[in-house]
Amino acid sequence: MIKIFDTTLRDGEQSPGCSMNLHEKLQLARQLERLGVDIIEAGFPAASQGDFESVQAIARSLSKTTICGLARCTKDDIDAAYNAIKDAAYQRIHVFIATSDIHLKHKLKKTRSEVLASIAEHVGYAKSLVDDVEFSCEDASRTDLDFLCEAVAVAIKSGATTINLPDTVGYAVPEEYANMIKTVIDNVEGADQVDISVHCHNDLGMAVANSLAAVNVGATQVECTINGIGERAGNAACEEIVMALKTRNDYYGKDTSVVTTEIMRTSNLLEQITASRVSPTKPIVGKNVFAHESGIHQHGVLQEKSTYEIMDPAMIGIQEAENLVLGKHSGKHALRTKLEELGYEVDDAQIEEVFIDFKSIADSKKQIYDRDIHALMIKEYQKLSGGYELVDYSSFTSNGKESKTIIKLSNGKDTIERVGSGAGPVDAAFDCMANIVGDKFQLEDFAIHSVTRGKDALGETFLSLRSNGDVYNGKGLSNDIIKSSIIAYVNAVNQEQYKPTEDQE
Numbered sequence: 404m405i406k407i408f409d410t411t412l413r414d415g416e417q418s419p420g421c422s423m424n425l426h427e428k429l430q431l432a433r434q435l436e437r438l439g440v441d442i443i444e445a446g447f448p449a450a451s452q453g454d455f456e457s458v459q460a461i462a463r464s465l466s467k468t469t470i471c472g473l474a475r476c477t478k479d480d481i482d483a484a485y486n487a488i489k490d491a492a493y494q495r496i497h498v499f500i501a502t503s504d505i506h507l508k509h510k511l512k513k514t515r516s517e518v519l520a521s522i523a524e525h526v527g528y529a530k531s532l533v534d535d536v537e538f539s540c541e542d543a544s545r546t547d548l549d550f551l552c553e554a555v556a557v558a559i560k561s562g563a564t565t566i567n568l569p570d571t572v573g574y575a576v577p578e579e580y581a582n583m584i585k586t587v588i589d590n591v592e593g594a595d596q597v598d599i600s601v602h603c604h605n606d607l608g609m610a611v612a613n614s615l616a617a618v619n620v621g622a623t624q625v626e627c628t629i630n631g632i633g634e635r636a637g638n639a640a641c642e643e644i645v646m647a648l649k650t651r652n653d654y655y656g657k658d659t660s661v662v663t664t665e666i667m668r669t670s671n672l673l674e675q676i677t678a679s680r681v682s683p684t685k686p687i688v689g690k691n692v693f694a695h696e697s698g699i700h701q702h703g704v705l706q707e708k709s710t711y712e713i714m715d716p717a718m719i720g721i722q723e724a725e726n727l728v729l730g731k732h733s734g735k736h737a738l739r740t741k742l743e744e745l746g747y748e749v750d751d752a753q754i755e756e757v758f759i760d761f762k763s764i765a766d767s768k769k770q771i772y773d774r775d776i777h778a779l780m781i782k783e784y785q786k787l788s789g790g791y792e793l794v795d796y797s798s799f800t801s802n803g804k805e806s807k808t809i810i811k812l813s814n815g816k817d818t819i820e821r822v823g824s825g826a827g828p829v830d831a832a833f834d835c836m837a838n839i840v841g842d843k844f845q846l847e848d849f850a851i852h853s854v855t856r857g858k859d860a861l862g863e864t865f866l867s868l869r870s871n872g873d874v875y876n877g878k879g880l881s882n883d884i885i886k887s888s889i890i891a892y893v894n895a896v897n898q899e900q901y902k903p904t905e906d907q908e
């Protein structure tokens with residue numbers, strides 16, 4: 404069995420615009436447990452109070468999955484990680500330090516022997532708190548191989564039960580990376596008694612290939628993220644690792660405990676939460692992946708699926724995610740049952756609010772799918788995040804003339820009303836928003852698409868704003884695109900209070 408270590412909530416969350424609030428993290432963590440990953444790296448508790456509280460909330464809510472907290476080689480970091488995860492059913496502390504000369508010289512300003520001493524001290528300290536300790540050699544793929552083996556030997560002697568050898572900067576190629584893993588397994592005493600883990604970044608497009616090459620020579624844990632989100636080009640994508648092992652089981656001969664029919668649902672949920680869209684050609688979860696456009700392919704697939712399909716879409720949970728679920732006559736009970744089935748825990752007050760939104764959508768839309776329900780719920784979570792709220796708007800537009808949009812927002816205390824103008828109603832709405840929130844936000848990306856099929860589909864607006872070098876994503880949902888655009892803008896502005904934590908590993 405290959406252990407799947409999901410770091411969507413830690414490494415993934417560090418990518419620009421992917422920061423999540425506590426409710427969103429908790430929701431995603433519950434879905435990751437249903438997906439069946441073995442370990443959830445829930446965050447970096449020493450980074451901020453917000454991070455600490457999210458990790459603690461996740462540790463207290465899940466019952467089957469190991470919950471892991473990240474820590475640098477300092478007692479304070481390890482204490483924070485321990486305090487955040489100590490209520491979990493299964494606990495892991497993940498300690499890391501850089502081992503490459505380039506990091507030692509420029510970042511840590513430590514000698515090799517100082518690094519070895521720090522590993523012994525801090526892995527030992529983590530081990531005094533929990534049994535399950537993971538140790539990572541940051542930038543392992545650019546570390547001198549002899550020194551890497553020394554560092555791993557010290558970590559194992561000090562009590563580490565998992566050794567992670569990351570390709571932190573996405574520099575490795577598969578044969579070389581596999582050789583590094585194999586050298587460690589073959590030469591370090593006790594390496595065959597612990598889990599050897601890989602953590603690959605996708606800067607050269609080889610994160611999944613590197614991870615699988617390592618599995619082939621004996622790695623027993625893969626670290627990955629849903630939809631491959633993560634710093635820069637992202638991490639190895641969980642769904643690609645899992646489906647490659649499953650589809651090519653004839654070659655790898657290794658299984659995972661992931662429930663593959665939950666993949667699509669998990670991917671959709673993350674897309675909704677972070678408002679960052681999955682490319683249509685993204686392997687496994689992109690919307691074109693199981694679409695057969697060319698006539699020859701269509702003909703082949705109709706005759707016999709296996710002519711052009713190497714995976715059954717049902718295995719990934721695609722049909723289920725698109726199943727018609729509710730309609731305008733569905734009542735509160737049916738909605739609640741559906742929400743619970745999708746993993747949302749709602750209290751009585753919340754169900755009242757969601758039901759109002761559900762009814763207004765159901766009135767204008769005949770068929771409501773799982774994706775619509777997810778979109779609705781994420782809207783609820785974004786409401787909880789505070790900040791501005793849209794009160795009203797009106798828009799005036801005609802061919803050849805400048806459009807005008809008037810927006811009324813509440814900031815909890817006051818109502819603010821401004822007017823904006825532009826080349827069309829959406830442009831005018833954004834001009835108006837800039838008049839309200841100031842010009843420190845620059846519009847970086849903006850797209851509208853339909854949540855599900857049909858002309859009555861909900862319009863979903865994804866939008867990115869940049870401010871002081873940080874990116875904030877917002878999502879709006881409505882069957883009126885001007886409204887969904889304004890809501891997306893408001894939500895992105897409201898995200899500013901959830902800044903990503905500092906960069907690690």
Ligand SMILES: [Zn+2]
Pocket residue numbers: 414571602604638907908
């Ligand atoms: Zn990483």
